[in-house]
Amino acid sequence: xxxxxxxxxxxxxxxxxxxxxxxxxxxxxxxxxxxxxxxxxxxxxxxxxxxxxxxxxxxxxxxxxxxxxxxxxxxxxxxxxxxxxxxxxxxxxxxxxxxxxxxxxxxxxxxxxxxxxxxxxxxxxxxxxxxxxxxxxxxxxxxxxxxxxxxxxxxxxxxxxxxxxxxxxxxxxxxxxxxxxxxxxxxxxxxxxxxxxxxxxxxxxxxxxxxxxxxxxxxxxxxxxxxxxxxxxxxxxxxxxxxxxxxxxxxxxxxxxxxxxxxxxxxxxxxxxxxxxxxxxxx
Numbered sequence: 549x550x551x552x553x554x555x556x557x558x559x560x561x562x563x564x565x566x567x568x569x570x571x572x573x574x575x576x577x578x579x580x581x582x583x584x585x586x587x588x589x590x591x592x593x594x595x596x597x598x599x600x601x602x603x604x605x606x607x608x609x610x611x612x613x614x615x616x617x618x619x620x621x622x623x624x625x626x627x628x629x630x631x632x633x634x635x636x637x638x639x640x641x642x643x644x645x646x647x648x649x650x651x652x653x654x655x656x657x658x659x660x661x662x663x664x665x666x667x668x669x670x671x672x673x674x675x676x677x678x679x680x681x682x683x684x685x686x687x688x689x690x691x692x693x694x695x696x697x698x699x700x701x702x703x704x705x706x707x708x709x710x711x712x713x714x715x716x717x718x719x720x721x722x723x724x725x726x727x728x729x730x731x732x733x734x735x736x737x738x739x740x741x742x743x744x745x746x747x748x749x750x751x752x753x754x755x756x757x758x759x760x761x762x763x764x765x766x767x768x769x770x771x772x773x774x775x776x777x778x779x780x781x782x783x784x785x786x787x788x789x790x791x792x793x794x795x796x797x798x799x800x801x802x803x804x805x806x807x808x809x810x811x812x813x814x815x816x817x818x819x820x821x822x823x824x825x826x827x828x829x830x831x
Contacts, residue, residue: 552578564633589617612815650805659830679734682811723799751785
């Protein structure tokens with residue numbers, strides 16, 4: 549039996565529709581099951597038969613919840629991921645591992661970094677967005693909750709760039725080395741290369757690197773005009789070539805603090821009023 553787990557809230561509440569469409573397009577015979585109906589994910593897998601396999605559909609937020617629910621579990625059954633979200637950064641980062649549109653999730657659910665923020669601890673697969681990226685997600689969540697219209701994250705980011713985002717002072721400590729930055733737009737920590745629906749924030753990051761390190765990317769510049777002109781370079785990862793604008797550090801223990809609170813996103817899940825966060829890698 550193949551169980552297809554879907555998140556009905558994914559992709560602007562089109563999660564079930566997307567999952568059934570994928571199954572139909574691929575002639576996949578599945579037992580459909582909503583993730584919202586599974587209270588204990590590890591117990592669900594304990595109850596599977598020897599020949600069963602599982603397909604998980606949804607976006608990055610769905611993946612994050614699933615990864616945290618099953619972290620540390622030793623899978624006896626195959627578990628595959630099929631993209632059915634709005635951002636799909638995990639799939640974008642790891643498409644080379646896909647076969648027939650499916651990625652075997654099991655290797656990706658090990659040794660995940662742990663973020664601690666505002667008393668909350670979560671594992672993450674893609675990255676931490678802190679600064680203008682976190683604020684963009686926060687405003688996007690408000691728009692999604694109050695309107696049926698599609699959310700344009702690029703328009704939100706442009707408005708923030710043009711004036712409503714207040715630049716921060718940041719203190720970034722990576723493996724005991726502390727750097728201070730002025731005029732900070734964002735200070736992100738990455739397990740993968742992408743977040744934000746295609747922004748290649750950390751183009752050199754390898755989630756399977758032997759050292760088990762994450763990449764810490766600080767973007768800073770007082771000029772809003774220069775930042776606005778350069779911001780599209782994030783989509784191709786070319787921003788890292790501008791040494792007067794971006795600093796990238798790698799390490800296993802990270803602490804980032806701002807002088808004023810700001811929203812933060814963990815694989816797209818927003819936490820508001822954050823002054824500091826810390827990350828420890830899974831290795």
